Amino acid sequence: MNAIVIYLIISTCGLALGQTPQQVSSLITDLLSNYNKKVRPVVDQSMPVTLDISFNLISIIGVDEVNEKLETSGYLSIMWNDAMVTWDPVTNSDIYRIFLPQGDIWKPDLVLGNGFKKFEELGGHFYYIDIDYTGSIFWQPFQVFETHCSMDTTYFPYDKEVCEIVFVVWSYSVNEVEIRKSDDGIDLSAYEESGVWEIIQTDVKVSKSSIDSKVTFSIHIKRKPLYYVLNVIVPILFLGMLTILVFVLPVDAGEKMSYAMTVFLSFAVFLTIINTQLPVSSDSTSILSIYLLLQMSMGVLVLVITALQIRLHHRDETVPMPRVFKIMVNLDNCIRCTKSCQSSKSGSISPTMNTENQPKADQEALEEKPWDNTKVDWKDVTSAIDFLAFWIFLILYVALTIYLFISIAT
Incomplete structure (x- = not known):
């Protein structure tokens, strides 16, 4: 109920x-x-x-x-x-x-x-x-x-x-x-x-x-940014380091030019691949794009220097050496501390050498152009180019990379 x-x-x-x-x-x-x-x-x-x-x-x-x-x-x-x-x-x-x-x-x-x-x-x-x-x-x-x-x-x-x-x-x-x-x-x-x-x-x-x-x-x-850092920026940094290592290889090795060309082509192919991942805009240019352009310019410059090195390395010793190359070799010696800068500057002038009987013009030439009296050959020139170019490009590479990260991350 x-x-x-x-x-x-x-x-x-x-x-x-x-x-x-x-x-x-x-x-x-x-x-x-x-x-x-x-x-x-x-x-x-x-x-x-x-x-x-x-x-x-x-x-x-x-x-x-x-x-x-x-x-x-x-x-x-x-x-x-x-x-x-x-x-x-x-x-x-x-x-x-x-x-x-x-x-x-x-x-x-x-x-x-x-x-x-x-x-x-x-x-x-x-x-x-x-x-x-x-x-x-x-x-x-x-x-x-x-x-x-x-x-x-x-x-x-x-x-x-x-x-x-x-x-x-x-x-x-x-x-x-x-x-x-x-x-x-x-x-x-x-x-x-x-x-x-x-x-x-x-x-x-x-x-x-x-x-x-x-x-x-x-x-x-x-x-x-993680994806782009790992897949774009880090590979570019590695390729940039490989470009600088061209100057570590001696010219006598015979692979210097082929190594430089291989690294440059690898860099160019990689840029072609990542080009589709980078934003395209005519109104604003990204700092990363400028960095890539500078890296490519450095690669071209490395190829030019390497080609000139090979040319100079096989030059006949009888060919007169310009003064700028002698200055470069002496600068290399001073930086490496393999020779005394003073002895490099003095060249073939001996402290005991009697210069009183020499003509006045020769004495002035020895005093004004000490670099010209240093005995160097073309192999010394290419070795100096390797040493100086390596440190110049390394400092430039580090400076550009630090500027890149400071600019885009702040």
Whole structure:
């Protein structure tokens, strides 16, 4: 008996609180019978419709540095009040909310202000709008947004970009439809982390003019550099070191030129491979691109010096040696400390040599050109070139590399 009573109570309450399709259909018919979606839904037409807009970012699909394009997926949360679709739930079977296709009632003509594609309405025919009995409208159009984003790749791969997603009320003036930013701003609760970019900050700004009203969602992103450091920068550093090691090989080995050419070609082939991974922009040149250009220039210079070395190494000893080569050999001796600088400068002049009987012109020549009296051969010249070029290029390489990392990482 008690079970029957409980069942009757639950059944009665369910009938009282539930709504049948006919009741919901009747309410929708009554609401839309005199509804004109071409008219702004305010009682006083001199007052604007206020839109509360927030942006829910789902993911950063990609960033195209060449075309300066940001591709994201997400949806807008748009709220406004429609005075033409209000009802009393008590007299309408306790119906507090209904859902209608977005094309059945008035909605703002928001467009993507900085998009790549043609203007098109947000959402689609299969989207529904949530309507509360007080006339509060809640609309969430989802879309993949392709927007213009100015790129500054100077500090690639440690670059930071600021991309904007702008929405504009296209037809109505600010006196008719007014945008107000939501307290939520850009909601990242459903955001899926990108493997290339990291969001470091988000901003929302509402701009109003005499013509229109727009809201700008700014996304501050930073590139994750680990992939490019391991696959681009580190191999370049290794190839740069191999280029300098050309001057360690003696000319007599016979492999000096072939080694230099092999390293240079390897560097060129590697640059061709990684060229597709580097951003291309005519407005800004990355420091890494300048570094690569300098490395290539160093490689060309190494080839030229190596070719000249081989030419000098096999020159006949009877050929007069220019003074600059003798200075280079003596400088090499001074740096290596293999000979005394004083003895190098004195050359063949002996402290016990009697120069009083020599002609005055010869004495002046010996005093003014001590380098010319040093006995050196062409092998000494090529050895000096190897030593001096190695340290010059090593210092230059280290300085450029330190400058590269300090510039792009700060």
